Amino acid sequence: MRKALGLPRDEKLPTREELPAAGRAAGVPLIEDAQTRLPSIARAYEQYRARKDTATPIRNAAILAVAEEPYNWTHEKISQAIGRDPSLVSMVINGRR
Numbered sequence: 001m002r003k004a005l006g007l008p009r010d011e012k013l014p015t016r017e018e019l020p021a022a023g024r025a026a027g028v029p030l031i032e033d034a035q036t037r038l039p040s041i042a043r044a045y046e047q048y049r050a051r052k053d054t055a056t057p058i059r060n061a062a063i064l065a066v067a068e069e070p071y072n073w074t075h076e077k078i079s080q081a082i083g084r085d086p087s088l089v090s091m092v093i094n095g096r097r
Contacts, residue, residue, distance in 0.1 A: 004028055063092045
């Protein structure tokens with residue numbers, strides 16, 4: 001929510017009553033039939049999470065494999081190959097992810 005509203009981390013979130021006005025001010029579009037669309041959106045999100053939860057360990061294993069012998073790829077080369085930020089590659093290699 002903070003990101004959608006463009007709020008910095010240290011700024012207080014709007015109250016429930018202030019939220020519609022804050023959303024409009026941030027340019028967040030109002031979805032008129034949100035209550036009917038929410039179940040399908042939730043299903044799509046659950047499917048996304050399942051795919052991500054399956055793919056992440058495979059991606060991490062691949063990162064570790066190419067970072068070691070015989071490949072010795074650099075963090076930058078790995079990040080370019082997978083289209084992700086070098087900091088993610090560093091976190092995987094250093095065991096923080």
